[in-house]
Amino acid sequence: MRVLLVEDDTVLGAGVRDQIKAEGHSVDWVTRLDDAADYIAAATYDLVLLDLMLPDGRGLPFLQNLRKRGDVTPVIILTALDQISDRIDGLNAGADDYMVKPFDLAELSARLAAVARRYTGNPNPLVEIADLEVDLAAKSVRRQGKLLSLTAREWVLFEGFVQHPGQIISKAQLEDRLYAFDIEIESNTIEVHISRLRKKLGREKIVTVRGMGYRLGET
Amino acid sequence: MRVLLVEDDTVLGAGVRDQIKAEGHSVDWVTRLDDAADYIAAATYDLVLLDLMLPDGRGLPFLQNLRKRGDVTPVIILTALDQISDRIDGLNAGADDYMVKPFDLAELSARLAAVARRYTGNPNPLVEIADLEVDLAAKSVRRQGKLLSLTAREWVLFEGFVQHPGQIISKAQLEDRLYAFDIEIESNTIEVHISRLRKKLGREKIVTVRGMGYRLGET
DNA sequence: CTTTTCCCGTCAGGTAGCTGTAATAAACAG
DNA sequence: CTGTTTATTACAGCTACCTGACGGGAAAAG
Known part of the structure; x- marks a missing residue:
């Protein structure tokens, strides 16, 4: 080694x-x-x-x-x-x-x-979602081969979706991912981050489930 | 996880x-x-x-x-x-x-x-009802493999049926699932929701028991 | 140190689509 | 046939959500 x-x-x-x-x-x-x-x-x-x-x-x-x-x-x-x-x-x-x-x-x-x-013999597993290639270990996403630069929060949110494909994730859960559990948030921060994520990943990658949360789009 | x-x-x-x-x-x-x-x-x-x-x-x-x-x-x-x-x-x-x-x-x-x-997500346990696949954790339903998009209320009602298969659920009970116990409702809201659900799931999935309520159809 | 850049939380205005209501039709029991 | 219960459709209000903009602040660049 x-x-x-x-x-x-x-x-x-x-x-x-x-x-x-x-x-x-x-x-x-x-x-x-x-x-x-x-x-x-x-x-x-x-x-x-x-x-x-x-x-x-x-x-x-x-x-x-x-x-x-x-x-x-x-x-x-x-x-x-x-x-x-x-x-x-x-x-x-x-x-x-x-x-x-x-x-x-x-x-x-x-x-x-x-x-x-x-790590021996483990090339990084790639998760493929439509035209995205997600490397969870490297914390990187490529879209049509091009490396996207997600910010820290954006990545944390997106990681959540990738780790629970198909699952609906509530805004409360997403908040918990971003902030320590004692910190309060009083605005639509999550929605804004989702919006920014969609702009980078492609609008259809994250689906809104009104009243319940968000989930990853069907591949 | x-x-x-x-x-x-x-x-x-x-x-x-x-x-x-x-x-x-x-x-x-x-x-x-x-x-x-x-x-x-x-x-x-x-x-x-x-x-x-x-x-x-x-x-x-x-x-x-x-x-x-x-x-x-x-x-x-x-x-x-x-x-x-x-x-x-x-x-x-x-x-x-x-x-x-x-x-x-x-x-x-x-x-x-x-x-x-x-961790590469293990699929959640699925409940099968005729041609439906229900994932309670993901709050998702597939019909013949195709993902149905239920609204929040629709899901809450349907979840109730899936969690109590074969059991007759009264309209009062369904109301209690949707609304806080103190809120009154004075119209056929439940019936409307059931109707909308049936349109998505297939008419025979929810059976009317006249005078008593509804229950899940036989698998 | 100053300037620049970027990230992030907040807010406001706009939009879409869920949901309750009611009116009408259909199904059912007696 | 009659009264009662349930189905279905249409519609309007409203709530949850989207998004562009702004400013504070931190880090990077100069």
Whole structure:
């Protein structure tokens, strides 16, 4: 397995690198996001270990960008920010897992193995809906081959429809997908997002069921 | 998505169950490994949330056994904070993820979504009535394969018939389904709705029982 | 730091289609 | 045949929904 380690802490980085090598994998170690981008562009890795705080920027936007470009390489986030919100943001940004520093090296091994198991021999399954190609893992949609750029909320909503094809999803459920359950919303936000989605996907892809909610159109 | 929750703590269990339900998934909740085995054998789940310490045994051997039998249902382990070695063992035993108690419900959502990403929707159970296929979860009816679009009221009425097959339902009862119990109605609204329903479903699907109400036609 | 860009929540005006009502026809029981 | 219950159709009101526009705010660009 080829692993790219993006970590600026030299002590921790060396420890992680040695551990992974000890497991029989090959490791490239960079300390800056710029370098990481170059390395990823040049070679294909089976796993990226990504620190979120780096000298030349934050890791989260970097990861989002990566996913937006259609890259599906498994990413495990390494973070000192032990706040739950950061962890969730990481997962939502397209990370496959996260580890909070300082972490046990044995735990690193276990997660390494889990990710490897999850992804070996699994090219990303594509869901086809009329002229759309949806890659749930990569969070990407193509329409007639052309990559659509959905915003974060748009994707969350659309993902819901794809995961429950044919099922009617109420506006309350869609709200729950977008917002933490304690946050109130007092306007037609959902309708607006649906409208924006339809403009990108094609009007007929999302069907209104008056008084009940929305559902994916028949393929 | 169908979720099996294996957790003996009643407070935590109830919270998790409610959260998952709020996301639109269906949940079965058991507190013993024996029961879990029965449930898994009887139905197919899309996700299992597994506590490791249960009254009738430990979850780890249970999980290993499950994997040994070739079951690949995604499993997320729920474990107390102080059992780090268990977490590693869990991942090695074939778990897809773990969560440390006490965990934030928002984090549960995120991880649920991560698992659901890989989940390719199993079709919901269908109720068959003559040439109709009824999907209660999706609130959809197909007639000879073609999707019918019922309105909100129509669906509520029809759902009532499907949930009580063969049973005679009075017009008063149907009114109660449509309207809050205090609202009065002074016209033949129910009859009109029945008429509209019959036009969509096929005249013979709903049988009039003069003086008493309506019931579903013989399958 | 300033400028620009983009995302998102809110609002208002417009539209479509569901739904209750009533009028009329049909079915049924005695 | 007569009275009663149910079916069907048409229609108007109203509610849920759609969509373009706007501004605040955050992130990216300069």
